[in-house]
Amino acid sequence: MIEVENLTKSFGTKVAVNNLSFSVEKGEVLGFLGPNGAGKSTTMRMVTGFIPPTSGDARVCGISVVDQPSEAKKRVGYLPESAPLYNDMTVTGFLNFCASIRRLRGSAKKEAVERAIETCFLQSVARQSIDTLSKGYRHRTCLAQSLLHDPEVLILDEPTDGLDPNQKHEIRQLIRRLGETKTILFSTHILEEVEAACTRAVIVDRGVIVADGTPTELIEQSGTGSLTDLFRQVTTRDTAAPGEKKKSGKSRKKTAKAGA
């Protein structure tokens, strides 16, 4: 359903995503992990067709994002990082607008909006202006927008970022439920989320995949039974000097503090 082939993106001399390849099958929920600045958002922006790749291609349901961006975009629902919304609209107004732009009309549009409101538990704020919403509701409104056209592929950039534990739990449940029928790619740096919602996870670091497997496989791979340990073994922290060898967790903490 999602096939990423040798995707590369460089901004000037900085290579954000380096020859990345992976695929996500139907019914799979792929957790996309990595430290900040690892290239997660850039990869997702390329798969959704927001930014063109420097080289390589991504295919959604067999349709190339580079060659047929409009066709590919029709099949994708996307929740950008930080859930951007038009603050001057009401929740229903915003969803109606997104549905119209997705070419839904009449009763199909009405149903789609109602369904999205229901799925994301937005009934109580449906008529409220977006700028008065709390962060949790804002996130869910943006998520509702990505579900309107019932896309086969969902790409969610940090869907639980900044939410309280209850909201996180709800969103994870929702991702799991949606994952039964859709293909989902979602990024996070909360490791429990992987066990809670993913069927598979990849860890990226500096634009390359450094680990790939089911949550159980990854935990085994860590040797200590903890995903956090694996994450720290395979990724570079941003306080490390270039070329510095990876150290044990304890000494790393010290360096991080000294660096700060």
Add this chain to the structure above:
Amino acid sequence: MTFTIYKRELSSYFAQPTAYAIIVIFLLLSMIMTFSFGNFMRVGDSSLEWTFFFWHPWIYMLLAPAVAMKLWADEQRTGTIELLGTFPVSIWVAILGKFLAAATVWLVALLLTFPIVITVNYLGNPDNGQILSGYIGSFLVACTFLAITMLVSACTRDQVVCLIVSVAICVTMVLCGYDDFTRELSKAASPAVVEAVTSLGVWDHFRSLNRGMLRLQDVVWFASFIIVPLLGTSAILSAKRS
């Protein structure tokens, strides 16, 4: 699709105080100018060319950027451009929808000056065709300034920067080709330079429409000063993403 974006932008203008403030300020300023400096009651100019339309470019150069400054700057600041960019519509649809919405705000403002037309018809015997042509000229100047502001707005996420830069460009376009300015310039520069600078100004084309004439060069001038910034907007937005 263009209509969906147009509708959203237009309702956003009228859901916030922006459009109302701009329209009220425009009406106040244009009437103050007409009745004070324009000497409307004394001059007896029923064509409205000098008393009413003459002041429009001066007002537009300050107010039009305030209408269009948010079009892309806000979209980039709040990140909603990422939503627009991942909807299955081309960037042209969005550019056109936004531009038409901003133009509609000015059209409403201009239409609300109708009492002055009724007044001259009551007091005198004007050529209403010429007045209509004056309105078209005035609207085209507004559209030119809106298109230029939209281009600037695509370059920055900061509305204040966009406002300042666009006002500077619009002021320059009003001054270039204004008689007093041209006279001073011709003392210092060669005729070729003066002509080049004057051709950037709005006056030549605006005045010919005020007199009820629509020449080919006016059509070409307005069309290029509206379409080129819109093309530039699309180029900048695409370049920013890659």
